Amino acid sequence: MGSLLVGAAVAAALLNLYGDVRRKMTQEFRAYGANVILAPAVAPGTSPGATVMDEQVVNQLKSGARRLKGLTFAPVLHVVARVKPVPSDPRLPEFQNLVAVGTDFAALRSLYPGWRIQGAMGNAALGLGECVVGAHVATRLHLAPGGSVELAVAGGGPEPISASPPEFRVAGILSTGGAEDDRVFLDLGSLQRLAGLEGKISLVELSLPGEGAEIERGVQVLARTLPGVEVRPVHQIVESQGRVLETIRGLAVSLTALILAIIGLCVMATMTAIVLERRKDIGVMKALGASDQLVMGLFLSEGAGLGLAGGVAGFALGALLARELARRLFDVSLGLSWWTLPLVVLMSVLLAGAATLLPVRIVRGVEPAVVLKGE
Amino acid sequence: MLTRIVGRSLTRRRRRKLLTLLAVTLGIAVTTAVSTIALDVGDRVGRELRSFGANIALTPVADSLPVSLGGTDYRPIGAGAYLAESDLLKLRKIFWRNNIMAFAPFLDVPVQAQGRRLTLVGTWFDQDLSTGKSEAFHTGVKSLHPSWKVEGQWPTDDDAAECLVGRRLARSLGIQIRSSLALRVAPGSNSAPQSTAAAVLAVRGIVETGGDEDDQIFAPLALAQKLAGLEGRVRRAEVSALTKPEDAFARSDVTKMSAEEFDRWYCTPYVSAICYQIQQVIPAAEAKPIYRVAETEGRILNRVGALMALLAAAAMVTSTLAVASMMFATVLERRAEIGLFKSLGATDARVATIFLLEAFVVGLLGGLAGYFAGSLMAQRLGVVVFGVPAQINWVILPAALVLALVVTLAGSALPLARGLKLSPVAVLRDE
Numbered sequence: 001m002g003s004l005l006v007g008a009a010v011a012a013a014l015l016n017l018y019g020d021v022r023r024k025m026t027q028e029f030r031a032y033g034a035n036v037i038l039a040p041a042v043a044p045g046t047s048p049g050a051t052v053m054d055e056q057v058v059n060q061l062k063s064g065a066r067r068l069k070g071l072t073f074a075p076v077l078h079v080v081a082r083v084k085p086v087p088s089d090p091r092l093p094e095f096q097n098l099v100a101v102g103t104d105f106a107a108l109r110s111l112y113p114g115w116r117i118q119g120a121m122g123n124a125a126l127g128l129g130e131c132v133v134g135a136h137v138a139t140r141l142h143l144a145p146g147g148s149v150e151l152a153v154a155g156g157g158p159e160p161i162s163a164s165p166p167e168f169r170v171a172g173i174l175s176t177g178g179a180e181d182d183r184v185f186l187d188l189g190s191l192q193r194l195a196g197l198e199g200k201i202s203l204v205e206l207s208l209p210g211e212g213a214e215i216e217r218g219v220q221v222l223a224r225t226l227p228g229v230e231v232r233p234v235h236q237i238v239e240s241q242g243r244v245l246e247t248i249r250g251l252a253v254s255l256t257a258l259i260l261a262i263i264g265l266c267v268m269a270t271m272t273a274i275v276l277e278r279r280k281d282i283g284v285m286k287a288l289g290a291s292d293q294l295v296m297g298l299f300l301s302e303g304a305g306l307g308l309a310g311g312v313a314g315f316a317l318g319a320l321l322a323r324e325l326a327r328r329l330f331d332v333s334l335g336l337s338w339w340t341l342p343l344v345v346l347m348s349v350l351l352a353g354a355a356t357l358l359p360v361r362i363v364r365g366v367e368p369a370v371v372l373k374g375e
Numbered sequence: 376m377l378t379r380i381v382g383r384s385l386t387r388r389r390r391r392k393l394l395t396l397l398a399v400t401l402g403i404a405v406t407t408a409v410s411t412i413a414l415d416v417g418d419r420v421g422r423e424l425r426s427f428g429a430n431i432a433l434t435p436v437a438d439s440l441p442v443s444l445g446g447t448d449y450r451p452i453g454a455g456a457y458l459a460e461s462d463l464l465k466l467r468k469i470f471w472r473n474n475i476m477a478f479a480p481f482l483d484v485p486v487q488a489q490g491r492r493l494t495l496v497g498t499w500f501d502q503d504l505s506t507g508k509s510e511a512f513h514t515g516v517k518s519l520h521p522s523w524k525v526e527g528q529w530p531t532d533d534d535a536a537e538c539l540v541g542r543r544l545a546r547s548l549g550i551q552i553r554s555s556l557a558l559r560v561a562p563g564s565n566s567a568p569q570s571t572a573a574a575v576l577a578v579r580g581i582v583e584t585g586g587d588e589d590d591q592i593f594a595p596l597a598l599a600q601k602l603a604g605l606e607g608r609v610r611r612a613e614v615s616a617l618t619k620p621e622d623a624f625a626r627s628d629v630t631k632m633s634a635e636e637f638d639r640w641y642c643t644p645y646v647s648a649i650c651y652q653i654q655q656v657i658p659a660a661e662a663k664p665i666y667r668v669a670e671t672e673g674r675i676l677n678r679v680g681a682l683m684a685l686l687a688a689a690a691m692v693t694s695t696l697a698v699a700s701m702m703f704a705t706v707l708e709r710r711a712e713i714g715l716f717k718s719l720g721a722t723d724a725r726v727a728t729i730f731l732l733e734a735f736v737v738g739l740l741g742g743l744a745g746y747f748a749g750s751l752m753a754q755r756l757g758v759v760v761f762g763v764p765a766q767i768n769w770v771i772l773p774a775a776l777v778l779a780l781v782v783t784l785a786g787s788a789l790p791l792a793r794g795l796k797l798s799p800v801a802v803l804r805d806e
Contacts, residue, residue, distance in 0.1 A: 010689045021678070021682060029671070029675065032667060032671050080442055097442050114667035114669070114670035115666055115667065136440055137440060140440060175663075177432050177667075178432065232585045234584070234586060235523070235583065236585065236586070239426075240424070240426040240427045243423060244420065244423045244424060247419070247760060250759065251412065251686075251760050252682065254756055258408065259405070259686070259689055259690050262401070262694045265398060266697035269703075269704050270700050273707055276708055277707070329682075
């Protein structure tokens with residue numbers, strides 16, 4: 001009984017945890033960043049780097065976000081710009097050509113929680129006159145949070161840009177280790193106005209929740225609802241995630257199977273003890289004319305009953321355990337998943353029944369005369 | 376006398392004894408298997424996670440800012456600083472060199488093809504860096520980015536005129552596998568001695584990644600260097616290293632560490648420590664962790680570790696319980712023997728010694744057999760789950776033995792105490 005209880009508790013805890021741990025793991029994987037990119041479809045013969053598309057895509061995404069739960073995305077506009085620190089420093093190059101990124105910075109941050117930002121801006125969105133500069137840009141132009149830069153969009157040719165380019169306050173310094181270190185981030189609207197590209201964006205970075213197959217489905221849904229837009233999954237992320245989750249799942253399943261096998265063994269030992277201990281009762285029953293089948297059925301139903309009781313108690317204990325573990329190890333708060341109750345109880349009953357099958361064979365060997373005589 | 380009793384008892388009822396031994400073996404085997412896998416899993420999952428690509432970026436310290444958009448670098452060739460290609464070999468000399476899974480250099484060359492400005496990226500595809508005496512080491516984008524999908528073939532690494540073309544670019548230029556691509560270095564590259572350097576490349580394959588690479592052309596590094604007139608130079612490099620998840624200690628300020636703390640930090644494969652070591656051997660480079668990869672990886676590894684610890688604990692508890700209950704049953708069965716011993720004048724201590732000695736032998740044998748069976752099981756399991764057998768861990772052996780002994784002894788002590796309390800007369804008559 002005790003072993004069954006523990007067994008059912010472990011199984012219930014694992015089952016309860018499993019779904020949530022999976023969800024938590026997929027969530028962790030999302031920190032790798034966008035797994036789908038929406039870009040303008042390339043017509044043959046156009047330069048792919050410089051194309052833009054209509055901002056309307058974002059509105060369509062917003063209405064679609066209700067259907068695809070947990071979807072996060074950030075529109076991005078890339079423009080080559082010319083940046084100059086204010087006040088200008090004679091020791092430095094007069095200006096610096098770099099890529100300016102107009103975006104919803106708070107949304108982009110939530111896509112890439114691994115990015116490190118220096119400066120007191122927290123998770124706030126970028127204000128109108130604010131910008132975030134990449135770490136390389138900051139070292140190159142000797143910028144610190146609180147400083148200012150002038151930013152002008154280089155309009156294709158060498159002709160001078162507007163006479164007094166607008167100034168932006170440096171709200172933070174971004175360190176990512178990637179290409180973002182060489183860029184400047186602005187509010188999307190400000191950059192659109194500066195570049196004369198009102199209502200245009202270069203691409204949308206998108207993070208679809210779920211695993212491989214779900215993401216593939218999401219990609220198809222997006223491709224259908226957004227004509228004229230190229231929806232491309234980032235293979236590196238989508239596939240690697242699937243592979244790693246597959247590995248973890250295989251591991252969890254095989255280890256749980258091993259644990260269940262051990263529990264079966266445990267129940268078997270207990271039932272053997274029970275049957276042996278009651279050899280005399282068996283002898284009496286058989287002497288009174290009970291068939292082997294009847295006595296065996298008795299023990300089997302006792303085993304199943306034990307399984308039932310152990311399963312229910314184990315479920316309660318396991319659910320509590322899972323809640324505690326989930327909070328401590330995975331910091332998720334876990335709701336009771338009632339669907340696991342019938343599963344755990346059924347499993348416990350079946351396991352107890354199966355494990356009783358072998359020990360009840362002892363019943364057959366019990367000779368009433370021998371047992372009752374006292375030897 | 377004592378040894379004879381125990382010896383006889385062990386050899387007489389063989390079937391029963393073998394069953395007990397089997398139970399102990401199985402219980403310890405499962406515990407061993409789960410712990411072996413749990414100890415191995417960090418390393419394995421770490422390797423799987425490396426398919427997310429590089430987690431360390433190497434750039435020249437004195438570089439100017441790249442102006443790259445949609446995979447095209449708008450900087451002229453001469454601008455900015457470079458790394459020496461030969462320096463990269465030093466990556467194989469750092470303290471944690473065995474944790475470096477792959478690395479590849481990159482040199483972006485602005486080129487013109489079919490009247491369009493494009494980027495040709497020179498890199499290693501699968502470069503052989505084996506040094507005579509040490510083991511073979513191949514590296515390049517093929518091992519750095521295992522998730523890149525290449526249709527057709529990978530180009531070779533000598534300066535043959537071959538290339539890979541990004542999927543999007545191939546579509547917009549109308550290029551197919553085995554067609555050829557004529558290109559020349561974009562003008563305005565003042566440092567290139569012959570600014571009209573041109574080449575015709577055979578397209579060996581089409582690459583699809585979903586990222587900027589879809590708009591680029593990949594060629595052997597040597598070829599790109601020759602085209603740009605930058606022999607022996609590379610713009611940047613990416614490194615994929617196995618790391619330990621960063622903890623609070625890893626985040627503390629390196630400059631404020633005591634000598635002892637510094638040693639500990641230096642000798643732990645934190646991504647920051649590996650970056651530090653890379654900068655030590657290649658002072659001209661700035662090595663930076665790619666945070667989104669490095670941090671996410673650390674968090675996932677921590678989660679997997681917690682999950683494994685949980686499973687290992689569950690397996691340990693259940694198998695301990697199983698073995699203990701088995702022992703409980705076997706000793707309970709032999710109450711009559713206890714009564715007989717006592718009625719023949721054996722003291723309680725004597726009887727206990729006999730039974731515990733038996734349990735000790737069973738526990739020792741079962742523990743040993745269980746350890747080896749469990750290691751075998753772990754190897755099989757490793758092949759199924761990871762495709763590689765799990766590493767056998769000798770540290771587990773003493774732990775398995777101690778566990779086996781504790782479990783068998785405790786499992787027999789309880790029913791023994793109960794059996795000793797009963798009066799021999801009652802036991803012998805009753806049964």
